[in-house]
Structure formats: C-alpha cells, structure tokens
Amino acid sequence: MNLADMIEGHVDDRVALISRNRETTYGELRDQVARLRGGLSAAGVRQGDRVAIMCGNNRYFVITYLATLGIGAVAVPLNPSSPAHELEDQLATVEPTTVVVGPAAMSSWSQVDRSLVPSVERVVIAEGEAADEVTTISDLLGAEPVPMVDVDPDHLAALIFTSGTAGRSKAAMLSHGNLASNIEQGNTITDRTRAGDVVYSVLPMFHIFGLNVALGVSLSVGATVLLVQRFDPATAVQSIVQRQVTVVPGAPPMWIAFSHFDELPADAFASVRLPLSGASRLAPA
Numbered sequence: 637m638n639l640a641d642m643i644e645g646h647v648d649d650r651v652a653l654i655s656r657n658r659e660t661t662y663g664e665l666r667d668q669v670a671r672l673r674g675g676l677s678a679a680g681v682r683q684g685d686r687v688a689i690m691c692g693n694n695r696y697f698v699i700t701y702l703a704t705l706g707i708g709a710v711a712v713p714l715n716p717s718s719p720a721h722e723l724e725d726q727l728a729t730v731e732p733t734t735v736v737v738g739p740a741a742m743s744s745w746s747q748v749d750r751s752l753v754p755s756v757e758r759v760v761i762a763e764g765e766a767a768d769e770v771t772t773i774s775d776l777l778g779a780e781p782v783p784m785v786d787v788d789p790d791h792l793a794a795l796i797f798t799s800g801t802a803g804r805s806k807a808a809m810l811s812h813g814n815l816a817s818n819i820e821q822g823n824t825i826t827d828r829t830r831a832g833d834v835v836y837s838v839l840p841m842f843h844i845f846g847l848n849v850a851l852g853v854s855l856s857v858g859a860t861v862l863l864v865q866r867f868d869p870a871t872a873v874q875s876i877v878q879r880q881v882t883v884v885p886g887a888p889p890m891w892i893a894f895s896h897f898d899e900l901p902a903d904a905f906a907s908v909r910l911p912l913s914g915a916s917r918l919a920p921a
Contacts, residue, residue, distance in 0.1 A: 675776025789813030
C-alpha cells in the first residue's frame with residue numbers, strides 16, 4: 637500500500653486543486669507528483685528520510701507531501717510562519733535530510749542557524765532562483781517520473797507536531813495505515829465528502845484536521861480542494877460563493893467569526909451542503 641495512491645483512479649480532467657486561482661486537474665496532479673518523486677529520488681532522498689515541508693496551503697505543499705509519501709520518505713509539515721527559533725527546535729527534533737521552503741517561510745528560514753540543524757543536506761525552494769546548495773521545485777519537476785513504492789501499513793508516513801497546549805509540542809508518529817484508516821472512517825459516514833464536491837481548505841496542513849480530513853479525504857474521493865492560505869470571513873464568503881463551495885471543514889474560531897460577521901449575506905452558504913467542525917469543542921449556540 638501507499639497513502640499517496642489516494643489520487644489514483646480519478647477522472648483525468650476533473651479539477652483536483654485550486655491554488656491562487658490556478659486549477660490543477662487530477663491528471664496533471666498525478667504527473668507532477670510522479671515527476672517530483674523522480675526529482676526527490678534523483679536528489680538523494682531515500683525511503684525513511686524525513687522531509688520537512690514549510691509551505692502554506694498551496695499546490696507546492698500538496699505535490700511535495702504526496703511525492704514524499706510516494707517514495708517512502710516521511711513528511712514533516714511545519715508551520716511556515718513559525719519563528720526561526722521554533723523551526724530550529726522542531727527540525728533538530730525530527731532531523732530531516734531535506735527542507736522544502738515555500739514563499740511564506742522564506743523569511744523565517746533565512747534566520748535559521750544551520751549549525752543547529754546539521755541533518756539538513758538539501759534545501760528546496762518553491763519559488764525563486766536556484767543557488768549554491770539550494771534547488772527549486774521547478775527543477776525537480778523536470779525529472780523523469782518514477783513509480784510509487786509499496787510500503788507496509790505500519791511504515792511511518794508523517795510526523796505531525798502537537799499543538800503544545802498541554803505541554804511542550806511533540807512530533808506524533810503517524811503511519812500510512814493510521815492515516816488511511818482515518819480517511820476510510822471519513823468515507824463511511826452518511827454525510828461525507830463526495831466526488832464533485834468543492835472543499836474549502838483553509839485549515840493549516842501542519843495540523844491533522846487540515847492534512848487528513850480537508851485534504852486527504854477530499855483527494856481520496858476525487859473532490860476539488862480549494863486551497864486557502866489565511867482565513868478572513870469576508871474573503872472566505874466571496875470564495876465560497878464564487879467557487880460554489882459545498883463542504884466547509886472548520887475549527888470553532890472560524891464558525892464564531894462567521895457568526896459575528898454582521899455583513900454576512902443571507903445566501904452566503906447557499907451552496908454548502910456539509911459544514912464540519914472539529915479540533916476543539918464548539919458551543920451549541
């Protein structure tokens with residue numbers, strides 16, 4: 637098995653991702669992920685290596701995450717807006733060989749003391765020009781595609797740092813089987829995400845709700861994922877109406893913000909058939 641096969645089998649021309657108003661079909665996504673598997677492999681990333689992904693909710697995150705899983709490496713999603721000292725601590729904990737840096741993380745990454753993270757052998761930037769010891773995702777996408785590897789269900793897939801609300805943040809170990817069973821649970825409930833749905837995905841991918849419920853479940857059924865970097869109720873409503881969003885996974889602060897948004901149009905959620913809440917308790921009111 638391999639968790640990354642969640643994007644296989646869907647209609648080629650169905651839209652998988654919308655990121656910065658750019659649409660990526662499932663056919664294009666499969667090709668990009670296969671080429672990035674090839675690029676990462678050619679760069680020296682091996683099965684079991686940790687790959688830190690410091691990207692926001694965008695196409696770069698998705699293809700890097702799926703390509704990392706596909707070669708049997710371990711994805712480590714990190715908050716791209718974390719300060720340098722926090723990144724240093726987390727990187728030293730998980731000891732990645734590769735760091736993928738998105739636009740939102742460039743400032744913090746530039747302040748990281750590389751002597752504190754000696755495990756890092758290569759840096760891949762999502763945007764910008766290649767330099768000494770730095771390559772780009774665009775360069776890696778020029779590689780020949782390689783097939784997905786087969787792994788055992790208990791093979792480590794991801795390390796997700798806990799929120800740290802009950803003590804120091806820890807890297808939780810999640811296997812391919814763990815994540816696949818969670819997706820299967822999501823796909824067996826009566827009110828579930830389905831093919832043809834448009835899913836509003838603003839929950840951060842460095843938390844499991846955003847990573848496996850908003851992204852994983854959606855891709856597994858062939859839905860369209862609208863990737864959003866930051867939450868703002870006004871722009872969220874515009875996106876939901878414009879893109880005819882049907883599924884909105886949200887944490888309680890999102891729903892509270894909507895409820896306090898005085899300018900919310902009466903028909904703002906007319907297209908939404910499935911609102912979801914999780915991560916903490918939502919008051920019944």
